[in-house]
Amino acid sequence: MNELTINCSLESPQEKKSKVIINVNNNLNQELVYKYMVGCNGVWDVLKDFTEDERTEWIPGKDGKYILMVQGKKVDGDKSFDYVSKMDYIIGKSEEKLINRVYLDKDKLKLGDKLSVTVDAAKFPLLFRYWIRIKDEWEMVKDYSAENVLSWAVKNEGKGEILVECKDLNSKNDFDDFQSVEFHVYSSKNIVITDFRCLTLDLLEDSELIFQVDSEHDSDRTVLYKFFKINSRGEMKCIQNYSTKRTVSYVETQSGEYRLLCFAKDMYSMNEFDDRAVLNFKVKKYNKIYIKNFTTDMNYPQLCGVDITLKADVIGGRELLYRYVIEGTLSEDSGYTTCDNYVWKSKQPGRYRLILMVKDRSFQGNYEAIEYLNYVIDERSREPVKIEGIILNRDNPVLRGKTVKAKVNASGGSDLKYGFIIRREKARLKVMDYSSDNFMEFIPEKSGRYELEARVKDSYSDREYDCHLIRNIEVLDYIPAVIDYILYPVKDFFLVGDRITVNSIIQNTENVVVKYVLNINGHEVEETDYISQKMYVFIPKYSGTYEVEIFARNVKSKREFDCKKEVSVKVKEALPVTDTRVTCSNLEFRCNMPVTFTAHSEGGKDVVYEFYIMERGDWNLVQGYSKKNYYTYIPFNEGEYKVLVLCKSQLNKSPYEDYSIFSFSTVSGEP
Template sequence: MNELAISCNLESPQEQKSKIIINIYNDLKEKLVYKYMIGCNGTWSVLKDFTKNESVEWIPKNEGKYILMVQAKKLNGSKSFDYVSRMDYVIGKVEEKLITAVHMDKKKLKLGDKLNITVNTSKMPLMFRYWIKIKDEWEMIKDYCAENTLSWTVKSDGKCQILVECKNVDSKNKYDDFKIEEFQVLPLKEIRITDFKCLTGKILEDSELTFQVDAQYDIDRTILYKFFKISSNGQVQCVQNYSTKRTVSYVEHKSGEYKLLCMVKDMYSQNKFDDRAMLNFEVKKYSKIYIKSFITDINYPQLCGTKVTLKAETIGGRELLYRYIIYGKSSDDSGYTHSNSYVWESKAPGDYKITLMVKDKSFQGSYEAMEHLNYVIDERSDEPVKIEKVLMDKNDHVLINENINVEVEASGGVDLRYSFIIREKAAELYKINYCKNNHMKFIPKKEGNYELEVRVKDKYSKREYDCHSIINITVLSYIPAAIDYVLYPAREYYLVGDKISINCIVQNTRNVVMKYVLNINNHQVEETDFVSEKTYVFIPKYSGRYKVDIFAKNVKGTREFDCKKEVTIKVNEALPVTNTRITCDSADFICNKPVIFTAHSEGGKDVLYEFYIMEKGDWNLVQNYSKKNYYTFIPFEKDEYKVLVLSKSQYNKVFYEDYTIFSFKVN
């Protein structure tokens, strides 16, 4: 806290050449030296350098608004000064009190707010000049004018002053009256990025990546976000310039390691940014490949010549290749194929080892995932038992507490028995031992990934099972929203003012909510909340490319969205210019006789025309594009002539939309 006080023997304002004594009151219990400085219109001069004297004499020579400043420092101090005090002082004669009051709409403002001032006076007309004091310097923001009001945007925080000078219209003085008012600009709440995350589950090449930033700030402020993508080789690309959108999406076409830099700032902040955060992520060509199961359709041992189907179930990858290698007395190798199944016909009895190799087509190595199983071919085997079908009454989505009915169709053997096992994370939850029933019912009580194993064997078989099949079941607490179709009028040409209605056909309609984001020429102009309405209607007010991003999610869903579609519609200002034609005011063409050619067309908006004339085989531009649709031509020689008219709408940037040619001969 500054405990130095300064005062003058004469109160402000005073006339030029007045003898003014500047006094210091030191209540501090320490020895100080003082430096006296005078400031006017941003220029400072030293009245007296550091001295022990607690007063100094000042005789001003010019009128003006002054700042008297005293810097004090300890006698043996190392700082340039330890204390500072200031006061305002005006030199100049005030002949009459013209300003009765200066009204401000508010005394406390935030950065970016408008300060609105109204000056009340005792008479009119008068001239007004306005100054703002910021950080000990006066800055003129409006020179003398007849307006007694001012609207000014505050750009820095702290205590500020506004000075209004006033004078009569015919006055030769710098001012005849003045008044100073104080106001305060409050600092903005510090903006802090609290979270920066990727909303996309799998960060893969050629798929849309969505990132979102959460920040802490005053809720009544407008915050802007800017995103830069930085590749591993240091290349920087701006993927979104400063915008109110805190979510950014783009498609990355090349795998590799990347960084995403987010810069956030208040709309009215003078800083380049108020906070920033970096997110590291890796874009992969495809999801990692896993072999979920590798089984045969019939259990061993089997007879020679039996056709055994090898079945592979995998996840990950983009375009998978499968290779099946059989090691034994009669080896076999399928080579890499796109099929996830392979039929092997055994040719010799014995013990076999079957290997499955899986890789993506783009992978250069031998394999990315591998699995093995053993198999026995026995000449003494009985007629094989096969599972023909496993029927389940549920499709892709199974909900908690819903019945799952499973039925098995099998062939072979003498008297078949069936067993069912339910597992979750390799732990056995439920089991039906072998019985004659080829069907079962299961009710899942919680979300998760379940595995159903169906086992079939002959009543007289001594094996654990003769054949089996595994089915993976995903159980959810809700059905994720799915947009089946997006319907909108199938028109070749949309015009400004047309009513465009977009209808979404979704499954589980009652439990699905939608959000619509409208972009015009890559600028977001409207974003709805999640609503139950499945129809979005808008009327374009100007031409451009309109894109509607449609998000759908189940009302019970916890993710940002379950499904996304987009519709892009090109809206034109008017119909294209067509059917351009030329008419003439005369049927006879004679030398030195003027003839008027008039252009007509259909469609377009504010159509412009450009005229060319062909003389002696050369085309000449005779009238540039304008709304003037006629041209007067005087032929001076007998010859064959042609008139070319180009036409286009005024708003259209193309060279032309339509044209026509008129030929005539001068006799």
């Protein structure tokens, strides 16, 4: 054996004043010196400082629960000690066996579990006291009482021991009998944050940002999460205190670089956190501005006096401003405007350059995106060809594999011809030559961004086209879920026990699944899986603010959700107190004659009443709030009196919910 052990000449327990010899067994084959100590209730006494003696004498002076400890130190060692050995020892013996057995509901527990202790006693009544040994100290967890059961949450890992002391009711001893039993607390699987990500595609100023954290842990453990936002100046703000919600959202009002710090901990952990993770992200004022298309509704050359519409197709930004500049024989400048089109009436022939400038309203520079077009105005006179519009048989976006049909409405010219070009991601897929047919159809076989360009020209025109128009079509493998409406009973408030039904009106219903998250007063209490049911029903059991988050996604979607909406309702314990009135059985009111007033009301829950009497112009409180709804009063003087009754539900924090006043006059004399 390669260890240092200790034993005693007398087995525990012993009576005080007993002579106990503590022996050291050195199986280390090393020359050591020894320090002998004894501890009780966290207080340690040195019996003998470092010595070569392998035994020492201890005579305890009082009953108690002791820990004997011997430290071993190498003779030429630099450490304060090299080895240590401990053992428990109890001083105090019982004369009568009062405890048959101490039962534990389980002797192997996880951190945070409840330890249930039951004492099987030989007789009753008795007094019981409970001690727990934590590491090297005994801690009283319950003083003497008649209860032979104890429930206690374990907070430390490792080997533990519970000691039960008992005595008769009239006993003057510290205890008459005792018994101990051991248990072991195992640590649960370490909580490890495995993923921390942002669910929001575009992180923009003044928009909701949604983050989610994933962690590995034992399935039977409850994990809490806490989130802090840290800005570029290092300023920290808690946006969610410890909660079981692993998804957090907030609205960032300032663009810039941020970090999100997540603390994760077991609900019963004594640590500030068990694991943490940091996510760096950047919030933009808006998405980069990009001009997809800058076109005119009519191709050049065109005639003087013709209204030509310049059209801008722009993505990005938040509040876009457009500026149209006509450079040429007769220049124009629209200045910045919110319109994405501009009508230019050509007045002089010549060659022109059309310029589109775009920027966000918050941008201080001249422009953020710019595009150019060349254009020619001549003096020939005829009715210009113009496309009025393109009609599609499907709304945008379009599902892959579905037939898209388009029809072009155009005017002008003498004999119009129509041509079509289909592009995907700017690459040409299909070109349909000019014909008299103003309609076409195609089937998109891949997802992506498509362009349908319709070209129209007069059959006598020698140009490639007289006018053209482009329609953008987004083709997806699935149609993202869109929640059109959330239907639920419209009330100012609901009552506890009401059945509240939330219906989701969703496009493409058959291919959409929905998840519901129920929060009560800001705390998540229920979260469903994604299900096909479009109706969610809950019955509130107590008052508060109930919020239902509805997440919808297509069954083929890889995203956490395609669309989200929220419903918030207020639930009260009862209807408000109304229709309060005061009645009295007396027909006449005379001095020195008692009169009883009774209050009646509608609504409320556990209604309480408060009575005031006005006598000689002064109001006096005569009966504070209670469930007693009547008050008996004796007027001693002639004159005008008033009775005021205030009432409210018992749990309502307001001074009152309703009231009523009863007036009467008294006269002297016998009836």
